[in-house]
Amino acid sequence: MHTVMRQTAGGNSTDIESVLARLLDVMLIALGAALASLLFMADTGYSIIEGAFVAFDMAFAILLLPWFGVYRSWRGRSKWRLSINIVIGWIVVQGCGLALMFLLHRTASVSRLWCVSWTALTALGLVASRVLVHAVLGRLRRAGRNLRLVAVVGAGAHRDKVIANILGSPSAGFRAVVTFNTQPGAESDLPGLPSFGRLREFANWVRREQIEEVWLALPMSEENMVLRLIEEFSGDLVNLRFIPDVRSLAMFDGNVVDLIGAPAINLMASPMTPHALLQKAIFDRLFAAVALLALSPVMLAIAAAIKLSSKGPVLFTQRRKGADGRVFRIYKFRSMRVHAERDGVVHQATRNDPRITRVGAFLRRTSLDELPQFLNVLRGEMSVVGPRPHAIEHDDQYRSVVDGYIHRYRIKPGITGWAQVNGFRGETDRIEKMQGRVEHDLYYLRNWSFGLDMRIVFATVVKGFVHRNAY
Template identity: 40%
Template sequence: MKYQKGVLQSRQTTVAMFTRFVDSLVILASSVWVAYYFVELTDAANYLAAFIAMMSFYAICELQHFYVSWRTTPFRMEAWRLSVNWLFAFLVASSADSMLDFNMFSSITHQLTWFGVTWIVLLLYRRLLKMILRAARGRGYNTRQVAIVGAGRLGQELAKRINRSPWMGLNIVGHYDTSDYVESDHPEPIARVLGDLEQLVSDAKDGIIDRVYIALPVSKQAYIASLVNELADTTCSVMYLPDVFTFELLHARSDNLGGLPVISIYSSPMDGSNRILKRAFDLVVGSLILLLISVPMLVIACAVKWTSKGPVFFKQHRYGIDGHPIKVWKFRSMNVMENGDKVTQAKKGDNRLTPIGGFLRRTSLDELPQFINVLQGSMSIVGPRPHAVAHNEEYRKLINGYMLRHLVKPGITGWAQINGWRGETDTLDKMEKRIEFDLDYIRNWSVFLDAKIVFLTIFKGFIDKNAY
């Protein structure tokens, strides 16, 4: 059997071929123009810089499958990918200049100006191209007539997104569904149901459809296989949408395994560069905060020692990332050191609290030593709050998806806490709500979300009516 490089291949278009050429032209032209501005004369070294950057940019874009159809993708995603690729190409050219001492740039200002000018022009011309294509599609040019197979939840969600994005140039002909489809069992679809799958094949053969999106649930696999076979006798492009609504996805993403498509259902966002960004954020922000709170922490430590017998710090066993045990640092706020199979949550007026324990817990000052955990790497500044091991073992049996919160490091503050879900969880509903926000954080994680949570914690995270 002949070896297959991969089942899935990126779709090449005329626009993609055009942008390949223009990208190289922009890099060359901006290099010459900026060099002329700074030194009033271009030489071989300037052209060498442009050549190295062009080749690097092209190679990186090819490896990243950047030159594909962006018809159905928002411009911000294309712009982000382009920016990252150009940054790497610029770094390659700059590194070559440093190592080989070619003097490709007259100054650091010349170098940075070239980077900025090229980046801006690359973005601007692509934005202009997108606007031209959008205008053309609005006038009926470069459009596609599409049929959606399936009028259920997935098919209707697809129809909504197409209708919200006229710049894609996709005109919905209608829905088609299986013969056992009953319209009264579903909400009214965005586009009307034109018939069953036999009618779809007939319409496709008549040439009134350019593209077919199959959006049937996984229970209809037999219908899907039969339909794909029938559509092979037409000239339609056929697209298949996995039924993602069958599962409650957590940070879902597509991948490939030796060329075979794979969709993750439960996945941690802390892979590769994300892990590095998260750790860098924790180290920089954590070090600054620890520096600012060092004196208050010393005062609190003295107060804990003077007002009650026992150690200043209480290290409790918790679950960290991937469910591995960690020891979480806290200022001791109780006269007991519960750390076993049964841990009783603090209640209002709890007689186990030290003289200053209630104040420390209400203001979250007892949590400040956890910045030591952050620098150690066992915790993050932002993440799901770590629960006692005993509570984990209790709630993992009661709440579906509870342990998925351990796909990331536990945090000092979190999305649940700034939304009011902190303190005692004396009912299952309260814990379920906290877990809902924890999983929502993992699903939508970004460094900007972490920064937002840290900022909001200043106003919402320290004092809460539920904390005692």
């Protein structure tokens, strides 16, 4: 076997990097305070009170920021999550500093403008420093430096996907250098990578080449192989990581969570983490508030047109199911003449439906009848982006005949969604239409990201609200 050329940092470099990162953060806190003073307190100058406040925050930063995991290795992990953690950590540090100043009866002497600007400038500096450091590390790693070498254990599509992920993320700092094929008779080896079919030979090679990472890309049924590998490397300083293949079991990504102190793999659970839900909720409330303010003249004009053109209320409400199946009342501009429906029966609007008013036809064609749902978003019942809610009667009808329909309730329904921007709108007069809509909703749940939400919002605005299926 060819000897692997190593270009990794020494074992003590991680500790040195952690110390340097802490010193940099403390310096950025002081620099942010000084810059805020220069910009907003040029006349009054920097007082002893503000200096004490800064010193307290620097001490709190050393004590508290490590609790937010910002100094642990973020190799291969989300940099967006790191940015959120550092901002939240800094806000907690600032809160502790303010609390101490309050206890010392010195908050009245602190300029509020300076404090707010210091908080914002320091948060910006902390995030920018991380972005810059990771950009530099990414360039180094793409150049083949600062890498961690990985031995991959497994066979088949799951193993190949793990290796493909390593190859597709060069800035993460991992390099696959060898495989242990657990099915040597049935699986072909990957070209360019040395491969072993016997555990002892593989383990000896890993030790000789001082490989730091061994990733087990195995199905959960391969318990015996996992135990053999744990026993084989129990006396070695090797990071043994299990990446189970749960594709046939998990409805969404089978991510590992901490459940009362024990690791658990989500097979069927909400695909979104608490951090993601908080991020989505903050965006929803801000977006809905801005949208309602900006669109209030349009909404008032629509309300007047509805009232003048036909008898009945301006708004139409209907019971829908939201996150976890909780029932709420959705708001829409009324687009039909007032009519009675039989209990338990809801007739969807069809093309040229005689119940639709002239104003209502325009509103439905342009989707302007959906604007009051920003009120639902502001109330926390809906999201800007998510699966579109259906009438409860339709939920009861489709949940038993459309695969995966029930999982649309895992998150809040949305005003727009992945299905809608891909053409799945309007009447669902065939099961195939509803199945297609649900498949797009499940894709959204499996692949959610803030970026995907922005892409859907942008697509909704660019493509416009008009669609041939909207009637």
